[in-house]
Amino acid sequence: MAGKIRVTVWNEYRHEQNNEDIAKIYPQGMHQAIADYLTATGNFEVQTATLDEPDHGLTPEVLANTDVLTWWGHMAHGDVRDEIVDKVVDRVLEGMGLIVLHSGHFSKPFRRLMGSSCNLKWREIGEKERLWVVEPGHPIVHGIGEYIEIPNAEMYGERFDIPAPDTLVLVSWFQGGEVFRSGCCYHRGKGKIFYFRPGHETYPIFYHQGVLKILANACQWAAPVAGPDVVFGNVRPIEEIAEA
Amino acid sequence: MAGKIRVTVWNEYRHEQNNEDIAKIYPQGMHQAIADYLTATGNFEVQTATLDEPDHGLTPEVLANTDVLTWWGHMAHGDVRDEIVDKVVDRVLEGMGLIVLHSGHFSKPFRRLMGSSCNLKWREIGEKERLWVVEPGHPIVHGIGEYIEIPNAEMYGERFDIPAPDTLVLVSWFQGGEVFRSGCCYHRGKGKIFYFRPGHETYPIFYHQGVLKILANACQWAAPVAGPDVVFGNVRPIEEIAEA
Amino acid sequence: MAGKIRVTVWNEYRHEQNNEDIAKIYPQGMHQAIADYLTATGNFEVQTATLDEPDHGLTPEVLANTDVLTWWGHMAHGDVRDEIVDKVVDRVLEGMGLIVLHSGHFSKPFRRLMGSSCNLKWREIGEKERLWVVEPGHPIVHGIGEYIEIPNAEMYGERFDIPAPDTLVLVSWFQGGEVFRSGCCYHRGKGKIFYFRPGHETYPIFYHQGVLKILANACQWAAPVAGPDVVFGNVRPIEEIAEA
Amino acid sequence: MAGKIRVTVWNEYRHEQNNEDIAKIYPQGMHQAIADYLTATGNFEVQTATLDEPDHGLTPEVLANTDVLTWWGHMAHGDVRDEIVDKVVDRVLEGMGLIVLHSGHFSKPFRRLMGSSCNLKWREIGEKERLWVVEPGHPIVHGIGEYIEIPNAEMYGERFDIPAPDTLVLVSWFQGGEVFRSGCCYHRGKGKIFYFRPGHETYPIFYHQGVLKILANACQWAAPVAGPDVVFGNVRPIEEIAEA
Numbered sequence: 001m002a003g004k005i006r007v008t009v010w011n012e013y014r015h016e017q018n019n020e021d022i023a024k025i026y027p028q029g030m031h032q033a034i035a036d037y038l039t040a041t042g043n044f045e046v047q048t049a050t051l052d053e054p055d056h057g058l059t060p061e062v063l064a065n066t067d068v069l070t071w072w073g074h075m076a077h078g079d080v081r082d083e084i085v086d087k088v089v090d091r092v093l094e095g096m097g098l099i100v101l102h103s104g105h106f107s108k109p110f111r112r113l114m115g116s117s118c119n120l121k122w123r124e125i126g127e128k129e130r131l132w133v134v135e136p137g138h139p140i141v142h143g144i145g146e147y148i149e150i151p152n153a154e155m156y157g158e159r160f161d162i163p164a165p166d167t168l169v170l171v172s173w174f175q176g177g178e179v180f181r182s183g184c185c186y187h188r189g190k191g192k193i194f195y196f197r198p199g200h201e202t203y204p205i206f207y208h209q210g211v212l213k214i215l216a217n218a219c220q221w222a223a224p225v226a227g228p229d230v231v232f233g234n235v236r237p238i239e240e241i242a243e244a
Numbered sequence: 245m246a247g248k249i250r251v252t253v254w255n256e257y258r259h260e261q262n263n264e265d266i267a268k269i270y271p272q273g274m275h276q277a278i279a280d281y282l283t284a285t286g287n288f289e290v291q292t293a294t295l296d297e298p299d300h301g302l303t304p305e306v307l308a309n310t311d312v313l314t315w316w317g318h319m320a321h322g323d324v325r326d327e328i329v330d331k332v333v334d335r336v337l338e339g340m341g342l343i344v345l346h347s348g349h350f351s352k353p354f355r356r357l358m359g360s361s362c363n364l365k366w367r368e369i370g371e372k373e374r375l376w377v378v379e380p381g382h383p384i385v386h387g388i389g390e391y392i393e394i395p396n397a398e399m400y401g402e403r404f405d406i407p408a409p410d411t412l413v414l415v416s417w418f419q420g421g422e423v424f425r426s427g428c429c430y431h432r433g434k435g436k437i438f439y440f441r442p443g444h445e446t447y448p449i450f451y452h453q454g455v456l457k458i459l460a461n462a463c464q465w466a467a468p469v470a471g472p473d474v475v476f477g478n479v480r481p482i483e484e485i486a487e488a
Numbered sequence: 489m490a491g492k493i494r495v496t497v498w499n500e501y502r503h504e505q506n507n508e509d510i511a512k513i514y515p516q517g518m519h520q521a522i523a524d525y526l527t528a529t530g531n532f533e534v535q536t537a538t539l540d541e542p543d544h545g546l547t548p549e550v551l552a553n554t555d556v557l558t559w560w561g562h563m564a565h566g567d568v569r570d571e572i573v574d575k576v577v578d579r580v581l582e583g584m585g586l587i588v589l590h591s592g593h594f595s596k597p598f599r600r601l602m603g604s605s606c607n608l609k610w611r612e613i614g615e616k617e618r619l620w621v622v623e624p625g626h627p628i629v630h631g632i633g634e635y636i637e638i639p640n641a642e643m644y645g646e647r648f649d650i651p652a653p654d655t656l657v658l659v660s661w662f663q664g665g666e667v668f669r670s671g672c673c674y675h676r677g678k679g680k681i682f683y684f685r686p687g688h689e690t691y692p693i694f695y696h697q698g699v700l701k702i703l704a705n706a707c708q709w710a711a712p713v714a715g716p717d718v719v720f721g722n723v724r725p726i727e728e729i730a731e732a
Numbered sequence: 733m734a735g736k737i738r739v740t741v742w743n744e745y746r747h748e749q750n751n752e753d754i755a756k757i758y759p760q761g762m763h764q765a766i767a768d769y770l771t772a773t774g775n776f777e778v779q780t781a782t783l784d785e786p787d788h789g790l791t792p793e794v795l796a797n798t799d800v801l802t803w804w805g806h807m808a809h810g811d812v813r814d815e816i817v818d819k820v821v822d823r824v825l826e827g828m829g830l831i832v833l834h835s836g837h838f839s840k841p842f843r844r845l846m847g848s849s850c851n852l853k854w855r856e857i858g859e860k861e862r863l864w865v866v867e868p869g870h871p872i873v874h875g876i877g878e879y880i881e882i883p884n885a886e887m888y889g890e891r892f893d894i895p896a897p898d899t900l901v902l903v904s905w906f907q908g909g910e911v912f913r914s915g916c917c918y919h920r921g922k923g924k925i926f927y928f929r930p931g932h933e934t935y936p937i938f939y940h941q942g943v944l945k946i947l948a949n950a951c952q953w954a955a956p957v958a959g960p961d962v963v964f965g966n967v968r969p970i971e972e973i974a975e976a
Contacts, residue, residue, distance in 0.1 A: 093361055093405070095869060115359035116433050117337055119476040127485055130970070132646045132667050136959035137827060137922040146647065146960040155481075158620045158659065159474040159634065161337070161433055164410055166899060167919075171646065171659060171667045175971070176481030179620050179659045179667050187899075189360050189405055190869040227868035228878045230403040232363040237399075237420030238862070239907070241371055339625060374726070376890045376911050380715035381583060381678040390716045390891065402864045402903065403878065411654060411675075415890065415903060415911045419727070423864050423903045423911050431655075434625040471624035472634045482618070483663070581849055581893070603847035604921050605825055607964040615973055643969075647962040649825070649921055654896055664969030677848050677893055718891040720851040725887075725908030729859055 004045040005223045008066040009035045010057065012073040013050035015201045025204050030072055033206040034215065041216050051076055056084050063087055068097035068219045071104045072199060080108050089113060093189025097222025099215065102199030105160075110195070113188050114162055120180070121157035126203070127175040129153035131182050131210075135169045140183065140194065140217045148210030154200040156180045162195070170214075172197060183214070190227055194218040248289040249467045252310040253279045254301065256317040257294035259445045269448050274316055277450040278459065285460050295320060300328050307331055312341035312463045315348045316443060324352050333357060337433025341466025343459065346443030349404075354439070357432050358406055364424070365401035368444070371419040373397035375426050375442070375454075379413045384427065384438065384461045392454030398444040400424045406439070414458075416441060427458070434471055438462040492533040493711045496554040497523045498545065500561040501538035503689045513692050518560055521694040522703065529704050539564060544572050551575055556585035556707045559592045560687060568596050577601060581677025585710025587703065590687030593648075598683070601676050602650055608668070609645035612688070615663040617641035619670050619686070619698075623657045628671065628682065628705045636698030642688040644668045650683070658702075660685060671702070678715055682706040736777040737955045740798040741767045742789065744805040745782035747933045757936050762804055765938040766947065773948050783808060788816050795819055800829035800951045803836045804931060812840050821845060825921025829954025831947065834931030837892075842927070845920050846894055852912070853889035856932070859907040861885035863914050863930070863942075867901045872915065872926065872949045880942030886932040888912045894927070902946075904929060915946070922959055926950040 011031035015022045026033055031048040038044045049057025051073070063069075069088065073080065085108040092098050092113060100110045105118045129150040133141045157178030163186070170183030182197035196218060198211045205211055255275035259266045270277055275292040282288045293301025295317070307313075313332065317324065329352040336342050336357060344354045349362045373394040377385045401422030407430070414427030426441035440462060442455045449455055499519035503510045514521055519536040526532045537545025539561070551557075557576065561568065573596040580586050580601060588598045593606045617638040621629045645666030651674070658671030670685035684706060686699045693699055743763035747754045758765055763780040770776045781789025783805070795801075801820065805812065817840040824830050824845060832842045837850045861882040865873045889910030895918070902915030914929035928950060930943045937943055 113359040115357040117476075121476060121479045123479055123481060125481065125485065127481070130665060133960050134646050134648070134669065135652065135919055136647055136962055137919050137924055137957060138959065139957045141959045142957040144960060146962060157479065158622050159472070159476075159624055160622070161474070161476070163407060163430070163432060164623065164656065166408055168652065168656065171669075173661060173665060173667045175483065175485055177483040177618060177661060179661045181622065181659075186407070187867055187869050188407060192869055225869060225871045225874040227870065227873045228403070228865050228876060230405070230868055230878060232361075232365060232403075232405070235365045235367055235401065235422075237367060237369065237371070239419065239421040241369065241419055374909060377716050378890050378892070378913065379675055379896065380718055380891055381675050381680055381713060382715065383713045385715045386713040388716060390718060402866050403868055404866070408867065408900065412896065412900065415913075417905060417909060417911045421862060421905060423905045425866065425903075431623055431625050436625055469625060469627045469630040471626065471629045472621050472632060474624055474634060601847040603845040605964075609964060609967045611967055611969060613969065613973065615969070645967065647960070647964075649962070649964070651895060651918070651920060652898055663971065663973055665971040674895070676895060716891070718893070720849075720853060720891075720893070723853045723855055723889065725855060725857065725859070727907065727909040729857065729907055 004043060005219060006065055006067045007038055007044045007046050007070065007219050008062060009038070009046060009048045009070045010072065011048065011050050012076050013052065014076055015074065022201050030201065030206050034070060037212045038216055038219065043216070044219060051079060056080060058084050058088065060087065063091050066096055067224055068099060068222050070099040070101060070215070070219070071107055071109060072101045073107045074103035074201065077107050085109055085112060092191035092193065095190035095224035097191060097219065097224065098193045099218050099222060100193065100195045102197060105195065113193060116163060117161045120160045121178065123155040123176060126152035127155055129155070130173045131170045132173065133169065134171050135167060138167060138169050139221050140169050140185070140214060142217050143213055144210060150198055150205060150208060152203050153198065153205070156197055190224070192222040194222055248287060249463060250309055250311045251282055251288045251290050251314065251463050252306060253282070253290060253292045253314050254316065255292065255294050256320050257296065258320055259318065266445050270450070274445065274450050278314060281456045282460055282463065287460070288463060295323060300324060302328050302332065304331065307335050310340055311468055312343060312466050314343040314345060314459070314463070315351055315353060316345045317351045318347035318445065321351050329353055329356060336435035336437065339434035339468035341435060341463065341468065342437045343462050343466060344437065344439045346441060349439065357437060360407060361405045364404045365422060367399040367420060370396040371399055373399070374417045375414045376417065377413065378415050379411060382411060382413050383465050384413050384429070384458060386461050387457055388454060394442055394449060394452060396447050397442065397449070400441055434468070436466040438466055492531060493707060494553055494555045495526055495532045495534050495558065495707050496550060497526070497534060497536045497558045498560065499536065499538050500564050501540065502564055503562065510689050514694070518689065518694050522558060525700040526704055526707065531704070532707060539567060544568060546572050546576065548575065551579050554584055555712055556587060556710050558587040558589060558703070558707070559595055559597065560589045561595045562591035562689065565595050573597055573600060580679035580681065583678035583712035585679060585707065585712065586681045587706050587710060588681065588683045590685060593683065601681060604651060605649045608648045609666065611643040611664060614640035615643055617643070618661045619658045620661065621657065622659050623655060626655060626657050627709050628657050628673070628702060630705050631701055632698060638686055638693060638696060640691050641686065641693070644685055678712070680710040682710055736775060737951060738797055738799045739770055739776045739778050739802065739951050740794060741770070741778060741780045741802045742804065743780065743782050744808050745784065746808055747806065754933050758938070762933065762938050766802060769944045770948055770951065775948070776951060783811060788812060790816050790820065792819065795823050798828055799955050800831060802831040802833060802947070802951070803839055803841065804833045805839045806835035806933065809839050817841055817844060824923035824925065827922035827956035829923060829951065829956065830925045831950050831954060832925065832927045834929060837927065845925060848895060849893045852892045853910065855887040855908060858884040859887055861887070862905045863902045864905065865901065866903050867899060870899060870901050871953050872901050872917070872946060874949050875945055876942060882930055882937060882940060884935050885930065885937070888929055922956070924954040926954055
């Protein structure tokens with residue numbers, strides 16, 4: 001890739017405007033916290049987009065100029081218009097990277113791309129989470145130790161109803177007794193998708209240096225490559241075939 | 245599994261009624277050719293269902309009593325009603341097996357469950373196909389030699405826009421110069437899916453003993469197991485968590 | 489498969505003879521506890537073999553008549569003779585199933601078949617383990633609930649240095665803070681391998697009904713299928729190739 | 733990674749010295765042809781090593797300073813000393829990338845890391861090969877079209893006795909009727925391995941721009957990342973465990 005990777009950080013951005021406690025943690029929204037970190041790395045050209053902007057901030061121009069889209073949504077998955085979802089899904093299949101964060105597991109684009117319910121167990125009592133690295137040679141854990149720990153997290157537990165990831169990178173331990181596949185890599189079409197579990201709105205998780213580092217690594221991993229332009233449909237034989 | 249596996253053989257069943265040449269090959273429809281073979285093995289309790297029956301033959305009762313559904317469609321994918329597709333997809337996620345045949349790659353249930361375009365290259369000149377076994381310890385190739393050969397086939401070529409299969413069992417060679425992932429196993433939800441490439445309507449492929457044997461093996465492999473009944477949603481901690 | 493699956497339950501069988509506490513739990517050895525359960529299911533023809541028998545009980549005749557071999561070893565991995573290991577590995581590649589239990593992660597056959605160090609973290613304080621099902625449609629969890637719990641277990645923790653399994657079926661949670669990939673399926677050659685974590689010698693784990701049920705399911709899953717007899721080496725072209 | 737990736741191009745380098753026809757194609761050995769290309773990209777710091785050098789050119793210093801090792805061997809696999817093989821395998825598990833070329837499928841390091849026989853079918857009549865891209869979003873096919881074609885190749889055919897790759901990137905079509913998994917990615921330990929089929933000594937394949945481009949991409953993909961330093965062995969609990 002020549003130049004910086006163009007990341008669009010998408011956020012539902014409702015909790016932060018509706019709830020004072022959350023607004024204190026993320027005064028400019030979770031998207032801004034993420035965008036600030038990514039920008040500071042120097043590797044990305046970052047913009048943000050949110051649900052209540054026209055076209056949810058995801059106009060054809062924005063999508064066409066996005067290498068990697070990160071997605072956070074929770075209370076308003078249903079408000080994301082299907083025509084925008086179609087465009088996001090198409091762009092992923094064409095090669096755009098997609099990083100799905102936390103409650104984005106139930107977002108329309110992720111469910112569409114996974115083809116399964118993406119359902120899970122959950123609990124919100126601020127318990128401890130520890131994300132263990134199970135594939136230590138993967139670029140997404142560059143610069144990460146054996147695990148990262150989040151002192152207060154919403155729990156997500158198995159069975160997580162997803163297709164088995166192409167590569168499973170992280171597995172979470174929760175204080176209350178559950179485990180979770182927390183870092184999951186997929187190829188879909190020409191695009192790459194990373195589901196990354198942390199990120200509950202009521203905790204300052206998008207200031208956690210380990211979480212942010214993994215997120216930035218994932219944006220690099222998911223950036224498009226100039227692979228083949230595939231021609232689908234009716235094709236002529238390459239080899240001569242003698243008439244029978 | 246106690247007793248026989250209950251298979252429902254679904255067929256679009258239009259080509260056979262609209263085209264004389266095809267009707268000669270499959271006078272009672274492709275579904276009947278498949279059903280006859282499966283019944284004769286003694287391992288299955290078989291029924292058929294077709295597009296133009298009420299509810300496409302897939303009433304709630306039929307689906308509830310189906311362990312494995314096989315699906316052939318081609319010219320009328322769009323006529324399959326979305327509410328029936330929803331029910332089929334839900335049943336797969338609950339555990340029903342799904343065997344998708346040939347042009348079923350573009351069927352609504354398969355595309356929904358894969359989450360990608362499922363597009364491919366194709367050519368219809370009756371060329372030779374050879375399906376090579378790449379995973380010889382898999383139950384789907386029980387009783388099969390190193391390859392099966394189909395003298396006249398429609399070609400399907402890579403890139404096949406599917407998620408990488410959980411297990412790749414067969415890869416096709418085509419006379420005209422292409423290859424294809426022809427036997428692809430997936431877990432989705434509690435269900436198992438097998439995509440199996442052969443089966444073009446203008447050739448007597450559903451009388452080919454190797455094709456039929458693999459299809460029957462796939463029905464056994466895809467049969468539901470009594471795995472856990474997963475409880476999704478809000479759960480209490482299993483372990484006691486001390487107040488901070 | 490016609491008839492019963494022939495299982496050979498292999499055990500190092502030293503701890504039980506050297507340690508009184510362990511002998512009390514397994515007076516006839518862990519192998520006998522496993523063999524008794526398998527026999528009682530009615531699905532298996534079971535024999536046992538142990539390290540200190542001639543050829544470790546694994547004569548060519550025994551191996552030739554074994555469909556699935558289960559392996560438990562710990563303190564004496566180094567005493568297993570390489571020529572026997574060669575034979576076991578060859579038989580797996582030819583199609584024999586192999587179920588590797590607990591500390592068998594460091595056995596010669598498993599390390600040879602995995603190609604990696606198979607190292608891990610461990611701790612022996614009798615803490616609680618909970619094995620969560622992450623692939624609920626897999627035959628190995630037939631009849632199992634969402635998890636099985638072992639009140640006192642030796643801990644094994646990630647990073648477990650294995651190749652990513654073809655199918656990951658179970659993930660363990662440990663009281664002390666770790667997670668572990670506890671049920672791992674592999675195809676190797678024509679054989680199928682299942683690594684299953686539980687089974688420490690100082691706890692009565694091979695009387696745990698959930699553990700035994702999974703072990704029995706694994707023996708059925710790993711049984712050989714009559715797949716192709718592969719011919720390796722120099723072959724003639726199948727298709728005619730015109731001289732240039 | 734800061735700076736250039738350090739690649740060591742290893743070659744058996746016997747055919748080129750023993751056979752005049754081969755020497756004409758590769759007057760300085762295949763390793764030099766590969767090294768020249770890699771150097772010219774500007775992304776790599778390249779050195780070469782060959783079988784008949786002391787320690788096969790793979791001294792501890794060389795290995796310690798190698799990010800990615802490429803391996804070509806054929807007629808003298810048996811001459812590679814086991815103690816050097818041990819060191820290569822250890823370095824891969826520690827994170828060094830390994831690119832195994834063509835007849836290297838039967839090399840000691842590859843067989844050790846795969847754990848299976850790595851056997852295959854072969855034929856040497858100079859037939860046509862076409863390598864199709866099946867995972868077009870993978871970095872290894874950056875800059876590659878839908879396929880690359882090699883006019884004259886030794887054929888390798890399935891069943892290729894390897895573990896299913898973590899990611900299958902390329903599948904070959906051969907004129908004589910076979911297919912082959914030609915581009916296979918693996919994680920092993922902290923290392924990444926790419927098996928890449930082309931490269932027969934009697935054809936000028938290491939001047940083919942598509943082959944060389946893929947090889948260079950693979951060296952970038954396989955370069956080590958600064959993942960966690962894993963501590964194996966006996967560990968203390970992270971969480972406090974109350975005495976029972």
